[in-house]
Amino acid sequence: MTATNATTDMLTALVRLREVLRKAPLPLETPGIAAHRSVRTEVLAQLEDYVLPRLIQIDAPLLTVVGGSTGAGKSTLVNSLVGGRVSLPGVLRPTTRSPVLVHHPSDVAWFDQSRILPDLERTPDASMDTGRLQLVASDNVPPGLAILDAPDIDSVEERNRLLASQLLAAADLWLFVTSAARYADQVPWEFLKSAAERSTAVAVVLDRTPPDALAEVSGHLARMLTARGLRDSPLFAVPESTVDDEGLLPPEAVADIRAWLEMLAADAGARAAVVRQTLDGAIRSLSRRTHPLADALAEQATVVTRLREAVDTAYDAAQRDIDEAITSGNLLRGEVLMRWQEFVGTGDLLKALESRVSQLRDRVVGGIRGRTQQIERVAVAVESGLESLILEHAERAAENADRAWRGSDAGVALSDSVPSELGRASRTLRRRVDAEVRAWHEGVLELVRAEGAGKRGTARFLAFGVNGLGVSLMMVVFASTGGVTGAEVGVAGGTAAVAQKVLEAVFGDQAVRRLAERARRDLERRVGALLDEERARFDTVLDELGVDTTAAERLRDATRRVDDVRFAAPEGGYA
Known part of the structure; x- marks a missing residue:
């Protein structure tokens, strides 16, 4: 099977999987249904926000989503990497605003509403509406790379948390930002665990760390990453620094991160490897997560059948009793x-x-x-x-x-x-x-x-x-x-x-x-x-x-087809 054929076959299989899930709601209050509904929503979102758009446009710029904890300095880092104020840092918490995607002017066509995150309206201006995606063109971002500043993953505002999760699921590469004060928090590690399970490409930035604590904290964080299956994830340390009048960190503080991102943008092979790793991991994760959904759908069908039989029993008995009373x-x-x-x-x-x-x-x-x-x-x-x-x-x-x-x-x-x-x-x-x-x-x-x-x-x-x-x-x-x-x-x-x-x-x-x-x-x-x-x-x-009483089996069939195509794909992945 050629890479092109593999892409076509995988697109067909994933579209079928999406359609089966769309037509398979989980409306009944069965045990554990809230978790299954959440998984179904997440699977559909990742299919529509990332997997299908990426397969359709495999050569699109590498989307790097910058996410992390409250107060980790994400927006300041993004501005410093771009070399200008493109994302407004939040002074008050929680900061509620539209996410910001920065790209090279030549790449603007890749990020229209049909490409990724189709449910987010595009806008050139900053907004307080989390339903919008602000697009910013900058010559300081190399062609082939885009940087997206996401809301806090642990925001007290639920809509911020949900949007952060959605954006991270749409990333080719996670640039995960934490700080010396927050790097051991549970919430960030839940996201990182999810990334490891999906084989998502991840780089971690240890931000706002006192210079005298850099070695100790970086070493501890590196050990934690290794223990959690992320030993190959690059780890960058940004010492605590004074920002300039534009709110930017000193260029040398982010030089290593900027150089690494520019290398990925310039090296088609390296960029493709990151995309392939995240895409294949996402597809494998989708397939794995749909099996419990099929079981949940089967249980829903069983409950509907049982409820319908209870009604039939009651009214059939009424019909018999009336007939008997009449005759x-x-x-x-x-x-x-x-x-x-x-x-x-x-x-x-x-x-x-x-x-x-x-x-x-x-x-x-x-x-x-x-x-x-x-x-x-x-x-x-x-x-x-x-x-x-x-x-x-x-x-x-x-x-x-x-x-x-x-x-x-x-x-x-x-x-x-x-x-x-x-x-x-x-x-x-x-x-x-x-x-x-x-x-x-x-x-x-x-x-x-x-x-x-x-x-x-x-x-x-x-x-x-x-x-x-x-x-x-x-x-x-x-x-x-x-x-x-x-x-x-x-x-x-x-x-x-x-x-x-x-x-x-x-x-x-x-x-x-x-x-x-x-x-x-x-x-x-x-x-x-x-x-x-x-x-x-x-x-x-x-x-x-x-x-639909047949939905469970149709979902299993669709999942098996996705697995078959993935296993048959060439080693080089999709073209």
Whole structure:
């Protein structure tokens, strides 16, 4: 594989890795998720701020980021290296301002907004806005080199710390500045440890050190660097000196650092070696850090699946319970039973139905005519009973689903994030249930009309009418299981048996079975649709998270591809 092919293949692999990460949020509050979110943000930032831009423009100037602790003298050092005041030192702490990038005038095209740090707006002027990057052209900076003055890594201002981390991650070379008073602090060593782990090219500047302590402090610092995997990092010592009227250190104080940087700028091979070391280390680090992210994504998918299953369990149980209550005869009690008995009388109707058909008109029609109000009362009682049944179980399903969610931190956060209360049925449910129950009633009447199309002039049909037969069919539905109808199960003291006889007298046994099954299925469908709408409130919350159950494997595949290309790249790196 040639260096050019390796670059193309690596760009393709890294772009794919970036896209997988972009589309793989970590929204659920699972254990340790804050750290994973931070890593994901850092990985994406380094891809976009440094790795991809550097691969696309491998010959761009060497970006040296000057970073370090509060009060270490970074800005003074930058100004002294450039030979002029380009970065304003902070008198008060914390100093909040835009970072400053100094480059040779001929290199200005390399640092437009599409090159590195694309989220920082370019500006030629000093600013207090940390979202801007001040570009300063200076002939005192050799071509092929750029120096960026970053905020304090240990600033009390969080935005300064975050920006410092972002800028250091975008560096080809870290020029890490510390002082005799601060060189053993924990925060700088955390950054240096990270640099060692990523094989980032690092040079350390021991600044503001009393001359009589230079040897001792430099020796101790060198030992610390060696112990922490940075033995090859150049170490420069800048003695404590008096600055001139421009705030610059004496030229001899920074001569060694300036000479070393100029050497790197002039030597294409040395410059390429620094870039190659940092770039390869960054890519290797990205690959290593995405493996735990893949595990975190898999856990997010598992939690989403578990939360969705809890919702399905609650609402599937509600559907089963409602279906059972409808077909078991439980509704043929209370108000419904009382109104039905008012309609059919004390048994005269059943006796009449058991008599000869020729006697039916004389003995039944007179008893049914004038009972319109009783029929309506039965219908109202049925609708009311159905509505109460559905609402009760929908409310219980919402409570059960919400309770299951609140058994985990992820579910609690989700439940609390929704404006409407998930643990209660939706406010519009009662209205929708009322509409569906009425629609089902109308559907039952339509079934009766259609079935009796050729029998509307018969004595039996006229005796009961569409409404009476419709109510009777509903009674049969409420005591039918798997096609076994009311007369066969004898539920609620013969209530369904009477309704069965009424319908059979008009339509016949097989037709009654068919009508009851169709009405029952229509009711189940409507109840299922109502519950699905309620279930959807939970599902929508989960869907809006954007958790992709395939993201973990896709991230692993993308990472493996990056590793394969890196291992196959020629020894000279990328061209």
